Amino acid sequence: MKDRSAVVLANERVADGVMKMTLKFDDLPQIEGGQFVHVRVPDGAHVLRRPFCICDFDKEERTIDICYAVVGAGTARLAEVRRMERLDALLPLGNGYVPEGGKVLLIGGGMGSAVLPAIVTAHPDKEYTVCLGFGDASKVVLVEELEKKGAKVILATDNGSAGEKGYVTDVAARIIRADRPDEIFCCGPEIIYKILAKKEEIAGIPTKISLEQRMGCGIGACLVCNCKVKRAGGEEYVRVCKDGPVFDIGEVAL
Ligand SMILES: Cc1cc2nc3c(=O)[nH]c(=O)nc-3n(C[C@H](O)[C@H](O)[C@H](O)COP(=O)(O)OP(=O)(O)OC[C@H]3O[C@@H](n4cnc5c(N)ncnc54)[C@H](O)[C@@H]3O)c2cc1C
Ligand code: FES
Numbered sequence: 001m002k003d004r005s006a007v008v009l010a011n012e013r014v015a016d017g018v019m020k021m022t023l024k025f026d027d028l029p030q031i032e033g034g035q036f037v038h039v040r041v042p043d044g045a046h047v048l049r050r051p052f053c054i055c056d057f058d059k060e061e062r063t064i065d066i067c068y069a070v071v072g073a074g075t076a077r078l079a080e081v082r083r084m085e086r087l088d089a090l091l092p093l094g095n096g097y098v099p100e101g102g103k104v105l106l107i108g109g110g111m112g113s114a115v116l117p118a119i120v121t122a123h124p125d126k127e128y129t130v131c132l133g134f135g136d137a138s139k140v141v142l143v144e145e146l147e148k149k150g151a152k153v154i155l156a157t158d159n160g161s162a163g164e165k166g167y168v169t170d171v172a173a174r175i176i177r178a179d180r181p182d183e184i185f186c187c188g189p190e191i192i193y194k195i196l197a198k199k200e201e202i203a204g205i206p207t208k209i210s211l212e213q214r215m216g217c218g219i220g221a222c223l224v225c226n227c228k229v230k231r232a233g234g235e236e237y238v239r240v241c242k243d244g245p246v247f248d249i250g251e252v253a254l
Contacts, residue, residue, distance in 0.1 A: 019068055
């Protein structure tokens with residue numbers, strides 16, 4: 001991991017309040033899906049960098065994509081960045097997720113979906129089914145990108161304005177019953193993890209989740225991102241940025 005200067009090749013609106021940015025580097029290290037990048041907001045006003053999942057990457061082109069919701073001052077400034085401007089980015093950070101089984105179910109809730117394409121890019125030899133859930137059609141992202149990679153995508157929205165009507169956790173439970181994947185990876189708001197953890201369908205299937213904690217340094221030094229996990233019969237604190245963000249669903253206190 002090191003701090004790199006990147007050229008912005010694109011920074012475009014892809015859904016309501018959501019941008020996709022492509023960053024090109026002089027050299028790109030090996031990346032696993034589930035890892036993240038810590039981006040410096042280019043205004044001198046924001047001391048803390050902002051963390052984003054590495055949404056996708058292209059080793060040959062030496063590019064990564066990030067897909068981000070504009071929620072506050074930092075992301076609003078990033079949304080103004082123009083093509084060919086430079087940004088500082090620390091990457092790759094975090095443990096990432098390496099699928100081991102042949103049949104993998106990926107579940108994305110809202111902006112949590114942004115982590116999924118890179119998993120397929122890093123390990124294209126698996127059979128992926130992807131359940132994506134969004135509030136409504138205006139928020140839907142990344143369906144075509146995942147389909148182009150050969151994943152089977154099932155889309156759901158809370159109000160049925162795109163794809164099936166319903167919650168992604170219910171859609172995922174149905175797919176698990178029908179297909180029995182070898183493993184499950186889920187990224188989204190904490191409520192999704194709470195609901196998924198209670199679904200009897202996941203019993204016996206290794207299930208990983210990715211935590212989104214407020215972060216300071218992003219490299220394990222400040223302890224801002226501490227989180228309690230159950231391990232070896234007891235509880236211990238881990239740093240989400242360094243020891244995670246990917247954990248077994250059973251070890252996180254949800
Ligand atoms: C490992 C990791 C990966 C992430 N990946 C993505 C991604 O791919 N796409 C994406 O859109 N966002 C992602 N986030 C969240 C993103 O970092 C925040 O939305 C962003 O830092 C907000 O910056 P801001 O200055 O615009 O907002 P701020 O002014 O800092 O905050 C505005 C609002 O966003 C909330 N917020 C800020 N940081 C977080 C956070 N870490 N988790 C949850 N809510 C937060 C605040 O509570 C507040 O309500 C990720 C966070 C982590 C920790
Ligand atoms: S953000 Fe500093 S230790 Fe995790």
